[in-house]
Amino acid sequence: MDKKKILIIDDEEGFTQVAKFNLEETGDYEVKIENRGSQGLAAAREFKPDLVLLDIIMPDIDGGEVADQIKADSITEDIPIIFLTAAVTGSEVSSRGGLIGGHPFIAKPGSLQELIDCIEKTIKK
Amino acid sequence: MKDNYQRFELYVQAIPDIIYELDAQGTFIFVNDSVEQLGYRPEELIGQNFTKIVHPDDIEKVSRSFVLPKYRGKVTGDKNAPKLFDERRTSDRMTKNLEARLLSKSKKDVSIGCWYAEIHSFGRWDKDVSSENKALLGSVGIIRNVTERKLAEEMLKKTHQMLYDILERSPFGIYLVNKEGGIEYVNPAMINISGCNHEEFTSQNVFKSSGYKKADLTDKIKFALEGAVFFLGPVEYVWDGSNKSIVGNFTGIPLEEEGKFKVIIFVEDITELKTTQMQLIQAKKMEVVGGLASGVAHEVKNPLSTILYGVEYLRKKIRSEDEKIALTLKHIKEAVRRADNIIRELLDFSSLPKLDSQKEDLNMVIDKALSLTKHQFDKQHIEVIKDFEAALSSVKIDRNRIEQVLVNLVLNAIESMPKGGQLRLRTYNKKLTELDEGIGFRREDVFKLGEKVVVAEIEDTGPGIPENILDKIFDPFFTTKRNIGGTGLGLSIVMNIIKLHDGRIDIRNKKEGGVIVRLMFKI
Known part of the structure; x- marks a missing residue:
């Protein structure tokens, strides 16, 4: 079975690395990381991931903007996105129905299993 | 002749x-x-x-x-x-x-x-x-x-009556001290402020009373008996024989009578004012803490998530016989969870939500809170007894927030019964007929007598709350669970949410043991 391609766009370098290690360790994923929103957009077009994990608060272009551009580009419009953010709390997740701007999201910090479950559920859709 | x-x-x-x-x-x-x-x-x-x-x-x-x-x-x-x-x-x-x-x-x-x-x-x-x-x-x-002479006498009589009325009806405490330190007159307001009865108050000698000495009043009164005006305050004061502590401003004015001085003392009770001020200061502090917390939260949560994922990775990669490594990783993970919990509560506490209120069936909200905590009470063998009024009036509440309140209260109850017990949940309609804190006729009473309300009660069979901390449990940052990551914000958040709903919460120990939490909402 082919490995699923995951693109992580997050300005927290340490986090992106350990997330990559973890996901690759499962043997199910091929992971690429970008720490700038703008580079993330370019990577989305070239790498053609099966899913993007996207931070919201980033220094150059914020996650909301990145998501909008991915959805506006015919090459990348079908790629599902999961927001990863430290800006909301767990209790807000349920009150927002688990979505931000129509995309599922995971509050940082969360468990790895929670992340993998969310990835699998989203890709299946 | x-x-x-x-x-x-x-x-x-x-x-x-x-x-x-x-x-x-x-x-x-x-x-x-x-x-x-x-x-x-x-x-x-x-x-x-x-x-x-x-x-x-x-x-x-x-x-x-x-x-x-x-x-x-x-x-x-x-x-x-x-x-x-x-x-x-x-x-x-x-x-x-x-x-x-x-x-x-x-x-x-x-x-x-x-x-x-x-x-x-x-x-x-x-x-x-x-x-x-x-x-x-x-x-x-x-x-x-x-x-x-007659008119002067009548005038004097009228003046005397007027002065007497002023003294007797004054909201300020007023009393008269003579040269020997004895109390010659005291008005009703003073008796009320002091918490003593008339006899207890007037039998005190200001030169001998320990209360007067302690508050530095004895010396002030002695000066006033020589003819000097004094002002003292705000001071905390307890009259001998009274169990009421007040914060008051004392003003002493010498009155000369045939070359001898007496002192008339005015007492302004500003206890309530002080309490309000303290509450305002406290609220201001909380606002600052809140602002700080939300600013810091994002910065802290990112490194926490790095640590958490890092630990998960190491746990899988380090295949060592050394149990200490596994234990160390477990401790790191727990520490991150605790830190995250603290930040989350700080955020909840600081960001007082705007309510999204709708007419809701409180019974259903309680059921939801129970389903979210089911795992916990099953684990601790706690029996849940529901006694819901079927025709419960609907209440206008923010469902998510009240759910948060109920989860918090149920978890507290569960925590108090580590060896099992009973959790009883009861709801009923009620018409308020008795005065209580926050229930009455005054403007500041959120609930008025005669009003119809919905009540929810959560009772446990735990050991109860020690009486000496009962009045502190709603204070922010007050916790008995600091060692296991308690922030002391849980009940404070609960209180804030209930207040936003114009509701009422009171937590009491039951006579037969355990705690009863009573929530009250307007219909």
Whole structure:
């Protein structure tokens, strides 16, 4: 079975690395990381991931903007996105129905299993 | 003889008091010129009855025909002896200091045209008064105008009454201390403020009382007894024998009386003001903490997630026989969870939500909270007993927030029963009929007597809350679970959410053990 391609766009370098290690360790994923929103957009077009994990608060272009551009580009419009953010709390997740701007999201910090479950559920859709 | 008579007549006319002579029927046969004070010429009154110049309301009080019948058969000693203008008695028994209002000629308006007179009169007889067959010739008298004195007395009486009313009705505590440190007067407000009864308060000596000494009041009062004004406050004060502590401003003002000073002390009770100020300061602090927390939260959560994922990776990669490594990783992971929990509560606490309220069935919200905590009470073998009123009125609440409140309260109850027990949830409609904290008629009472409400109760069978911390449980950052990551914000957040709903929460120990939490919402 082919490995699923995951693109992580997050300005927290340490986090992106350990997330990559973890996901690759499962043997199910091929992971690429970008720490700038703008580079993330370019990577989305070239790498053609099966899913993007996207931070919201980033220094150059914020996650909301990145998501909008991915959805506006015919090459990348079908790629599902999961927001990863430290800006909301767990209790807000349920009150927002688990979505931000129509995309599922995971509050940082969360468990790895929670992340993998969310990835699998989203890709299946 | 004629010279003597003329001289005598001169004396009589020169005297400022009215001097008169009446015949046996009470008719004027002589009156001196001083009667002009009443607007009459003497010759106008000759042949007129004395009552012509007496105020109509006073005739009954001072005329023998009215007064004497009332004394028939009664002992009339010095004190009770009737006072009469048409006196028949003489010598020591004559009328002295008869007070009556007289009427002037011009002013028929009796309230203005009268003046107060003091009359001295005695009878005249043809023989000695003790002899038999004597005949009354009439009476002689002197009238002195005492209007000024009388008015001054009345004014004084009115002023006295007014001062007394001011003292008695003043919202400030007021009392009077004498040179010996004794308390001569205390007003009702002071009794109320002090928490003592009247006797307890007045039996204290300000030079000996430990309370006065401790608050530095004894020295201040001593200075005031020398004539100096003092001000002390705000000070916390407890009167001897009282269990009420107040914050008050004390003002002492020396009053001089015949060269000796007394001190009148005014006490303004500002306990409530201080409490409100403290609450405001506390709220301000919380706002700062909140602002700080939300700013810091994002910065802290990112590194926490790095640590968490890092630990997960290491846990898989390090295949060591050394249990200590696995244990260390487990501890790191738990520490991250705790830190995350603290930040989350801080955020919840600081970001008071705008409510998204709708009419809800509280029974359903409770069921949801129970389903979210089911895992916990199953694990600890806690029996859940539901006693829901089927026809429960709907309440306007923010479902998510009240769910958060209920989860918090249920988890607290579960935590208090680590070895199992019963969790009882009860809901019912109620009409408020009893005064309680926040229930009454005052503007600040959120619930008014007679109002219909919905009540939810959560009871546990745990050990209860120690009485000494019961009044602190809603304070932010107060926790008994610091060692296991408690922030002390849980109940504080609960209280905030309930307040936003204009609701009420009270947490009490039950007589039979355990805790009962009672939530109340407006319908």
